[in-house]
Amino acid sequence: MGREERKLRKHHDERAKRERKLARKHSQTEQAEETGSGIDATVVGIGPGCCEVLENDRRCLCRTTLDVAVGDGVVYSPERQKILRVLPRRTVLSRPDPHNPRIERVIAANIDVVVVVVSLKSPPLRPGLIDRYFIAIERSGAEGILCVNKTDLMDEPGIPAELEPYRELGMQVFFCSAVTGAGIEQLAAELAGKTCVFTGHSGVGKSSLLNAMSPGLQLDTGDVSEIHNKGRHTTTTATRHVLPGGAIVIDTPGIREFGLWQITPATLRDYFPEMRDLAQLCKYRDCSHTEEPGCGVKEAVGSDRMRAARYSAYLRLLNALRANPTIY
Numbered sequence: 410m411g412r413e414e415r416k417l418r419k420h421h422d423e424r425a426k427r428e429r430k431l432a433r434k435h436s437q438t439e440q441a442e443e444t445g446s447g448i449d450a451t452v453v454g455i456g457p458g459c460c461e462v463l464e465n466d467r468r469c470l471c472r473t474t475l476d477v478a479v480g481d482g483v484v485y486s487p488e489r490q491k492i493l494r495v496l497p498r499r500t501v502l503s504r505p506d507p508h509n510p511r512i513e514r515v516i517a518a519n520i521d522v523v524v525v526v527v528s529l530k531s532p533p534l535r536p537g538l539i540d541r542y543f544i545a546i547e548r549s550g551a552e553g554i555l556c557v558n559k560t561d562l563m564d565e566p567g568i569p570a571e572l573e574p575y576r577e578l579g580m581q582v583f584f585c586s587a588v589t590g591a592g593i594e595q596l597a598a599e600l601a602g603k604t605c606v607f608t609g610h611s612g613v614g615k616s617s618l619l620n621a622m623s624p625g626l627q628l629d630t631g632d633v634s635e636i637h638n639k640g641r642h643t644t645t646t647a648t649r650h651v652l653p654g655g656a657i658v659i660d661t662p663g664i665r666e667f668g669l670w671q672i673t674p675a676t677l678r679d680y681f682p683e684m685r686d687l688a689q690l691c692k693y694r695d696c697s698h699t700e701e702p703g704c705g706v707k708e709a710v711g712s713d714r715m716r717a718a719r720y721s722a723y724l725r726l727l728n729a730l731r732a733n734p735t736i737y
């Protein structure tokens with residue numbers, strides 16, 4: 410056997426070993442799911458090999474090998490400090506694993522509302538980013554609302570032309586200023602009783618809005634919770650605030666930057682709801698609404714049924730996906 414051949418064989422053997430190990434780990438994970446009785450709780454923080462659960466006012470640090478995310482409903486055993494099973498998820502916010510885009514990482518579960526925060530100035534509005542957030546929200550099953558912050562910096566009142574298409578799509582748009590307090594009450598009232606996350610470009614004022622909605626020291630938790638695990642101190646990264654108005658806000662580093670996941674050039678159009686009706690008029694059933702003749706979407710571009718800016722956003726994302734299908 411030549412040197413090259415030996416090297417290759419070693420490589421294959423090692424790969425097979427790795428795969429067997431992974432398969433074993435996977436089956437152990439499944440076995441770890443137990444059916445015994447326990448108590449219902451919500452996951453409020455995640456650490457390595459452990460998570461923190463909240464049951465009424467009681468917090469408990471639990472061991473787990475299950476795939477849990479912040480916001481998950483679980484059944485746990487307080488005595489054994491162990492997660493027994495994860496309850497089915499209503500909604501799932503996810504993003505691709507940074508090291509392997511084919512693996513989905515759930516960043517939060519059971520979120521009712523995703524508040525996409527934008528500002529018109531400092532930083533300037535990036536409508537392309539809004540389109541991305543809303544695609545991710547469509548996938549998640551949660552409701553999306555748009556919050557325009559820093560209205561104190563706006564030259565003229567009223568909805569700016571760039572945001573009109575979103576309102577036409579039936580999206581709620583809130584105008585706020587964390588500095589003057591304008592619109593904060595209305596936003597808090599909308600979120601009352603719901604579990605929500607705030608997302609948006611850095612610097613748009615997400616933290617400031619949260620502070621404006623929870624004056625004083627009424628936050629439910631501190632910033633991060635120190636938890637004890639197998640003799641080591643670990644830190645859970647999620648924060649969970651119960652606002653005075655009754656909204657539950659979950660914040661994790663991942664939430665702030667979540668984007669698209671598993672969207673292909675062929676499925677992108679499913680996430681543009683205004684295209685659905687128009688696509689009935691297309692000559693071809695699998696029309697991509699770009700080059701094809703007799704395209705109902707293209708014919709409507711520029712009208713109030715298909716806004717030009719949204720169609721451009723579609724083309725931009727489509728080209729990005731065609732050039733590099735794994736980036737989202």
Ligand code: GDP
Nearest residue numbers: 558559560586587588611612613614615616617
């Ligand atoms: P985050 O990165 O989205 O959490 O943004 P921050 O809450 O840290 O805010 C970024 C900057 O914008 C800070 O300097 C805030 O003081 C400022 N800021 C936040 N909200 C407003 C607002 O409504 N009006 C003005 N003028 N500035 C704001």
Ligand code: ZN
Nearest residue numbers: 691696698704
């Ligand atoms: Zn078409």
